[in-house]
Amino acid sequence: xxxxxxxxxxxxxxxxxxxxxxxxxxxxxxxxxxxxxxxxxxxxxxxxxxxxxxxxxxxxxxxxxxxxxxxxxxxxxxxxxxxxxxxxxxxxxxxxxxxxxxxxxxxxxxxxxxxxxxxxxxxxxxxxxxxxxxxxxxxxxxxxxxxxxxxxxxxxxxxxxxxxxxxxxxxxxxxxxxxxxxxxxxxxxxxxxxxxxxxxxxxxxxxxxxxxxxxxxxxxxxxxxxxxxxxxxxxxxxxxxxxxxxxxxxxxxxxxxxxxxxxxxxxxxxxxx
Amino acid sequence: xxxxxxxxxxxxxxxxxxxxxxxxxxxxxxxxxxxxxxxxxxxxxxxxxxxxxxxxxxxxxxxxxxxxxxxxxxxxxxxxxxxxxxxxxxxxxxxxxxxxxxxxxxxxxxxxxxxxxxxxxxxxxxxxxxxxxxxxxxxxxxxxxxxxxxxxxxxxxxxxxxxxxxxxxxxxxxxxxxxxxxxxxxxxxxxxxxxxxxxxxxxxxxxxxxxxxxxxxxxxxxxxxxxxxxxxxxxxxxxxxxxxxxxxxxxxxxxxxxxxxxxxxxxxxxxxxxxxxxxxxxxxxxxxxxxxxxxxxxxxxxxxxxxxxxxxxxxxxxxxxxxxxxxxxxxxxxxx
Amino acid sequence: xxxxxxxxxxxxxxxxxxxxxxxxxxxxxxxxxxxxxxxxxxxxxxxxxxxxxxxxxxxxxxxxxxxxxxxxxxxxxxxxxxxxxxxxxxxxxxxxxxxxxxxxxxxxxxxxxxxxxxxxxxxxxxxxxxxxxxxxxxxxxxxxxxxxxxxxxxxxxxxxxxxxxxxxxxxxxxxxxxxxxxxxxxxxxxxxxxxxxxxxxxxxxxxxxxxxxxxxxxxxxxxxxxxxxxxxxxxxxxxxxxxxxxxxxxxxxxxxxxxxxxxxxxxxxxxxxxxxxxxxx
Ligand SMILES: Nc1ncnc2c1ncn2[C@@H]1O[C@H](COP(=O)(O)OP(=O)(O)OP(=O)(O)O)[C@@H](O)[C@H]1O
Ligand SMILES: Nc1ncnc2c1ncn2[C@@H]1O[C@H](COP(=O)(O)OP(=O)(O)O)[C@@H](O)[C@H]1O
Ligand code: SF4
Ligand SMILES: [Mg+2]
Ligand SMILES: [Mg+2]
Numbered sequence: 001x002x003x004x005x006x007x008x009x010x011x012x013x014x015x016x017x018x019x020x021x022x023x024x025x026x027x028x029x030x031x032x033x034x035x036x037x038x039x040x041x042x043x044x045x046x047x048x049x050x051x052x053x054x055x056x057x058x059x060x061x062x063x064x065x066x067x068x069x070x071x072x073x074x075x076x077x078x079x080x081x082x083x084x085x086x087x088x089x090x091x092x093x094x095x096x097x098x099x100x101x102x103x104x105x106x107x108x109x110x111x112x113x114x115x116x117x118x119x120x121x122x123x124x125x126x127x128x129x130x131x132x133x134x135x136x137x138x139x140x141x142x143x144x145x146x147x148x149x150x151x152x153x154x155x156x157x158x159x160x161x162x163x164x165x166x167x168x169x170x171x172x173x174x175x176x177x178x179x180x181x182x183x184x185x186x187x188x189x190x191x192x193x194x195x196x197x198x199x200x201x202x203x204x205x206x207x208x209x210x211x212x213x214x215x216x217x218x219x220x221x222x223x224x225x226x227x228x229x230x231x232x233x234x235x236x237x238x239x240x241x242x243x244x245x246x247x248x249x250x251x252x253x254x255x256x257x258x259x260x261x262x263x264x265x266x267x268x269x270x271x272x273x
Numbered sequence: 274x275x276x277x278x279x280x281x282x283x284x285x286x287x288x289x290x291x292x293x294x295x296x297x298x299x300x301x302x303x304x305x306x307x308x309x310x311x312x313x314x315x316x317x318x319x320x321x322x323x324x325x326x327x328x329x330x331x332x333x334x335x336x337x338x339x340x341x342x343x344x345x346x347x348x349x350x351x352x353x354x355x356x357x358x359x360x361x362x363x364x365x366x367x368x369x370x371x372x373x374x375x376x377x378x379x380x381x382x383x384x385x386x387x388x389x390x391x392x393x394x395x396x397x398x399x400x401x402x403x404x405x406x407x408x409x410x411x412x413x414x415x416x417x418x419x420x421x422x423x424x425x426x427x428x429x430x431x432x433x434x435x436x437x438x439x440x441x442x443x444x445x446x447x448x449x450x451x452x453x454x455x456x457x458x459x460x461x462x463x464x465x466x467x468x469x470x471x472x473x474x475x476x477x478x479x480x481x482x483x484x485x486x487x488x489x490x491x492x493x494x495x496x497x498x499x500x501x502x503x504x505x506x507x508x509x510x511x512x513x514x515x516x517x518x519x520x521x522x523x524x525x526x527x528x529x530x531x532x533x534x535x536x537x538x539x540x541x542x543x544x545x546x547x548x549x550x551x552x553x554x555x556x557x558x559x560x561x562x563x564x565x566x567x568x569x570x571x572x573x574x575x576x577x578x579x580x581x582x583x584x585x586x587x588x589x590x591x592x593x594x595x596x597x598x599x600x601x602x603x604x605x606x607x608x609x
Numbered sequence: 610x611x612x613x614x615x616x617x618x619x620x621x622x623x624x625x626x627x628x629x630x631x632x633x634x635x636x637x638x639x640x641x642x643x644x645x646x647x648x649x650x651x652x653x654x655x656x657x658x659x660x661x662x663x664x665x666x667x668x669x670x671x672x673x674x675x676x677x678x679x680x681x682x683x684x685x686x687x688x689x690x691x692x693x694x695x696x697x698x699x700x701x702x703x704x705x706x707x708x709x710x711x712x713x714x715x716x717x718x719x720x721x722x723x724x725x726x727x728x729x730x731x732x733x734x735x736x737x738x739x740x741x742x743x744x745x746x747x748x749x750x751x752x753x754x755x756x757x758x759x760x761x762x763x764x765x766x767x768x769x770x771x772x773x774x775x776x777x778x779x780x781x782x783x784x785x786x787x788x789x790x791x792x793x794x795x796x797x798x799x800x801x802x803x804x805x806x807x808x809x810x811x812x813x814x815x816x817x818x819x820x821x822x823x824x825x826x827x828x829x830x831x832x833x834x835x836x837x838x839x840x841x842x843x844x845x846x847x848x849x850x851x852x853x854x855x856x857x858x859x860x861x862x863x864x865x866x867x868x869x870x871x872x873x874x875x876x877x878x879x880x881x882x883x884x885x886x887x888x889x890x
Contacts (some may be wrong), residue, residue: 055465069779090785098783099579100776101464108777110798116777119784150557160558161317168780188462190317190493191535195553217465220541224551248545261470262541263496265523381767432770 001220005068014043014066014096014179017134019075021061021235031213034060037235039075041129043179046209048201050222051231052241054258059215061235066213067098092105094123097172098131101184103164107156113167114152140173144200162193175209183215198225219262223247278454278487279305279328284341286320286327293562297323297336299511301570302588305454305504310480310488310520312502314495314534318558320511321491322372324535325458329369330358330491339566346453364395364450372458372491375439378431384442385427388413401517409449415446419482420475437468448479453486461497473501495538499523507531510559510569513588517596525590527598529574530554562583568601576602623878629871633864637683644676647833659856668841676859677833685835685868688819691750692757693812700718700758700807701797704765709773709792719766722839725759735822746832753815761807768803772796806879813872820865834862 021035036058043049051059066077068084071164077084084092100106107113121133128136141148148168151159159167167186172180173180182201186194202225204210216222222229229246231239231254239252250256275466286298297320305311315319315396326332328343330350343350346366371377389400392409400406401415414424420441431439440460460476460542461469479485492498498505498519505522508516515528526532529585556573559565571581577580580601589603590596641647650672659666665674707718734756772778775797780789797804818837823836835857842858 052466054467055437057779064779067779067783069782070367093783093785098779100779102776106776108775108781108795108799110795116780119781119786123785162556190315190536191495192318192554194540195551198539198551199553217467218539219466220539223546224539225495243546248325248543249542258467259541259543261466263466263470263500265499265535265538265540376771379767380770381763 011045012042013045013047013076013079014213015064015081016041016066017076017078019062019065019077020073020266021058021065022053022073034058034235035110036065036072039232039237041237041240042215042232043211045178045211046203046205047054047228048205048212048214048226050220050226050229051213051215051232052222052229052258053216058235059217059232060183062232063098063181063213063215066181067096068092068257090123095177096126096179096181097177098181098183099165099168099172099185102154102188103161103168107164108158112153112155113159113164116167117152117171117174118177123175125187131186134175137170142169144173144204145196146170160193161189162196163196165189165193166200169197169204173204178209178211180212181209181215182212184217185214186221187216187218193251201225219247219259231258248259274326276306277304277562278307278346279322279345279489280342281328282342282344284324284343285321285339286329287337287339288323288335289337290335291492293563296564297511297561298327299564301508301511302515303506305487306490307453307467307487310490310502311504311506312498313489313491313506313508314493314498315508315559316534317493318561320503320561321493321508321510322458324508325369325371325489328330328456329367330362331370332504335368347353353460359395364452364506366452367456367484368447368450368452370444370447370455370457370460374443374458375431375436375463375465376445378439380431383430383432385413387411388427388449390444391451412449413445416448416484419469419478419484420445421478428549433605435468435471437464440464443491444475448484451484454489455485455487456491458491459493461492461509462494469497469504470500472498490586495523495534496540507534511561511565512569512599514570514600515596515598516588517598527596527603528600528603529576531569568599610883614779616882620878624876626871626873626875626878627866630875632867633682633871634686637686640679640835641676641683643723644679645673646674647676649673649681655735655847664858666854667855668728668854674838674860676866677838680833680865681835681838681861682868684832685816685865687818688746688750688753688834689812689816692819693808694755695751695754695817696758696811697760697804697808699754700761700765701804703758705792705800706764706768707799708766709788709796718762720760722766727765746834749880750815753818757814757818759813765800765803765807766798769796772799798859799876802879806876808877810874811874813869813876816865816872817869833866867886 008034017040019036019039023035024030025033038202039058039062041049045250051062052057061070065072068089068193073256075084079092085121107116109158117137121128135157137148137152141151144166151163151167156164168185169180180201201210201212201214205212214222226243229240229243230237231246231252233254239246239250239255246255250259281304282302284298284301285296288295288297291603301320302322306393311326311418313485315321317500323336326336326389327338328345330345332338338351345362348362348366350362353361354414378384379390382390388409388567389406393399400409410427413427414529417424422438422441422445426434426438426442434442440463444455444457444460455475457476462471464472476488476490480488490498490502498586502519505517505519506513507514507528509530515522515526515531517527522531523535526535533552536552537554554573559569559572567583568574568581568586571577583599586595586599587599591598591603661717663673665678667673668677703718703722707714734752737752778795779790781795786795819834820836820839823834825841838861839858842854842861
């Protein structure tokens with residue numbers, strides 16, 4: 001079950017091999033925590049893969065290593081078959097971008113939201129001028145259901161969480177990324193806005209062939225949005241496979257436990273009442 | 274002694290600033306019975322946190338109460354002097370845990386030292402003596418244990434705790450004086466399912482242990498509200514659209530907005546993946562500087578009628594009187 | 610951001626303090642151009658009480674007290690400014706850059722800060738000042754800055770530790786920005802409130818420290834500062850009792866008190882505006 005072998009097939013976009021990250025903290029009495037242990041998986045082109053697990057299980061650690069925000073202690077990551085440490089930073093970020101959990105902290109409160117968008121243009125190779133930029137923004141934003149005049153020129157606290165998340169997705173589309181690392185992009189926004197973001201990801205996958213690593217602790221969303229799922233616990237991937245297999249027939253005891261603690265809208269946990 | 278721990282009457286709260294006037298709370302009324310947990314649900318930007326800040330008695334600088342009353346345990350909190358508010362209402366009668374409050378722990382202090390600072394600030398007297406420190410630590414340890422944490426967390430720094438642990442520590446600090454009412458804003462939104470479950474259990478335990486009596490629990494996550502609240506209130510664009518028991522609101526929502534909210538939830542189905550597309554509510558929430566006329570939901574409501582565009586629907590009471598909703602569709606059903 | 614200025618303008622305390630300070634800054638910068646040489650000793654006019662010719666009287670050397678006062682205000686503010694600007698820069702550098710880079714850099718900057726905190730720097734300063742000849746105002750400002758930054762660096766560090774975890778920092782890294790650019794354009798602006806507060810406190814304290822030191826005769830330079838005036842007013846009176854020449858020491862005393870109060874009030878105003886937002890439990 002673990003380490004399904006898809007190597008060799010050329011539609012693999014991202015490949016992680018035995019990723020390990022050991023955090024050390026403390027000045028004198030150093031403590032070490034394994035953020036990720038021997039994590040291996042692939043993401044194909046045009047695929048949404050969910051990474052699920054409780055908080056502290058290492059989901060964000062994996063995301064940050066893929067985003068080159070953290071250096072792995074050991075292991076390798078390949079994008080299109082090339083080790084990511086061999087990429088020029090800007091080339092790499094042109095292809096891989098992210099949306100984070102807390103939209104409010106993703107925007108610098110000091111600047112209007114335009115700041116983030118204009119910084120993103122710096123990654124493009126074609127150096128569009130003012131007018132071209134406007135056009136690109138217009139068409140990209142409209143395609144994801146954002147009205148540019150409604151969001152641009154405003155400060156982050158004047159936008160809703162859903163608008164901010166869309167803006168970030170828009171940002172990575174502007175850059176032209178092929179892979180989006182979405183680290184719990186919907187956990188701070190409400191259900192109806194969330195449904196919009198999930199549907200947007202599905203649409204971008206269909207239309208643009210975008211690949212997404214969808215990190216979540218919400219099993220319902222993972223089930224809705226992805227074909228394949230990785231279950232993580234204490235830094236390790238304990239189970240992976242297709243959504244239908246894993247969520248209807250969990251093998252690993254942890255997966256079973258996780259699925260059991262999912263609250264349901266229509267019934268209460270008995271032990272609580 | 275009234276039967277309600279909290280009474281809110283026709284409350285209005287506006288943000289005033291260079292951006293204009295944001296009518297974030299516009300005519301909200303409800304009561305909370307003693308010993309009850311009430312959940313407040315609604316879309317982001319709907320005014321849930323604003324309501325909580327007003328109820329807390331110290332709204333942030335740009336937020337102003339522009340009308341209405343708030344009675345906490347019978348005390349009109351906007352009609353007493355600030356000193357009395359601090360000594361009589363805050364801490365003793367009501368405690369407020371803001372959204373994202375776990376970020377308010379001081380990153381360079383151990384939890385225990387931070388607690389001494391908070392106590393010092395609240396009582397206006399710095400905590401110095403050994404005996405007083407020991408006394409406070411004992412109280413804190415007791416609360417921390419009720420919330421399912423080991424009392425050794427008091428000796429740690431915030432960055433050594435997970436989000437859920439920090440959140441529970443903040444709750445322990447806020448309930449140090451056993452307030453009758455706890456107003457808590459989005460305590461589970463930043464947590465994963467397992468920690469959410471732990472958090473909800475912890476809150477219920479706090480009530481069962483008699484540390485708190487009633488709770489106003491704010492969350493946009495209906496599923497977790499569902500697990501612990503007896504009553505529910507749904508807000509949209511600064512107004513209350515539906516009040517009733519949690520069960521009824523989930524299983525048989527009256528207001529079109531509550532119905533759509535329930536339908537937009539991607540719930541896990543052990544039998545397999547759903548095939549249909551999740552519905553999201555079309556359009557976006559209104560700009561509260563310039564809210565729509567009539568029913569504020571009409572631009573997005575699938576059932577909107579002519580009257581909806583011009584006249585604001587009142588709260589119609591349905592059934593045996595425990596359910597209310599503000600929608601013209603209910604005019605005929607309501608016993609008027 | 611807009612919110613911040615707006616709030617600041619709403620704080621009566623901050624506005625009041627700023628206005629008072631601006632008045633003194635004008636007095637100290639423009640004043641000296643109009644009042645003549647503060648050192649000029651008029652031997653016919655020694656120790657005279659206030660009159661039309663000398664509105665604050667003369668010193669026992671026959672120098673015009675008002676002329677001295679204008680220069681003293683300017684010079685004291687200069688010391689404060691030098692110490693404030695430099696101290697803030699050091700505090701920001703040590704408190705922000707180390708923690709941003711993290712790891713060893715953070716440990717070193719933290720260690721340096723803690724060492725500087727426990728070293729008895731003020732006594733050290735007194736020794737330096739009494740040994741080194743030819744101290745000028747800028748040098749004194751520098752020494753004061755070097756002794757006063759550690760606590761500020763500490764509070765900036767704690768701000769930094771929370772801010773650098775924000776996702777917008779990661780987003781900037783993912784736009785290809787380098788560390789220095791991120792600290793300067795993304796993080797520091799969000800600490801402006803804090804940095805302003807640090808600057809106000811450091812400046813006010815430096816003025817007070819300089820005055821206190823000159824008043825007790827340490828660090829006396831030939832430059833007129835408020836402390837210098839107070840020192841000479843105590844030590845060089847031709848009249849037998851010092852209170853007989855009240856016009857010499859009361860004006861600098863009052864001015865010093867008012868300037869420090871202005872700084873204190875500005876600080877209180879900033880605190881009022883920013884604190885409720887910074888920590889709300
Ligand atoms: N400081 C502020 N200045 C101006 N407008 C504000 C401010 N804070 C909130 N608002 C506005 O008030 C309205 C209500 O916001 P509030 O934070 O109460 O929503 P909420 O229901 O708690 O949302 P969430 O689920 O995102 O926490 C929104 O329109 C928001 O834009
Ligand atoms: N900067 C860090 N320093 C030390 N430990 C860390 C750091 N970031 C994460 N960890 C630890 O690594 C583990 C995995 O964390 P994380 O990847 O953030 O999990 P998740 O995203 O699944 O919630 C946790 O035990 C966490 O405490
Ligand atoms: S009052 Fe009209 S617009 Fe409002 S919710 Fe009811 S039907 Fe829809
Ligand atoms: Mg995470
Ligand atoms: Mg809120």
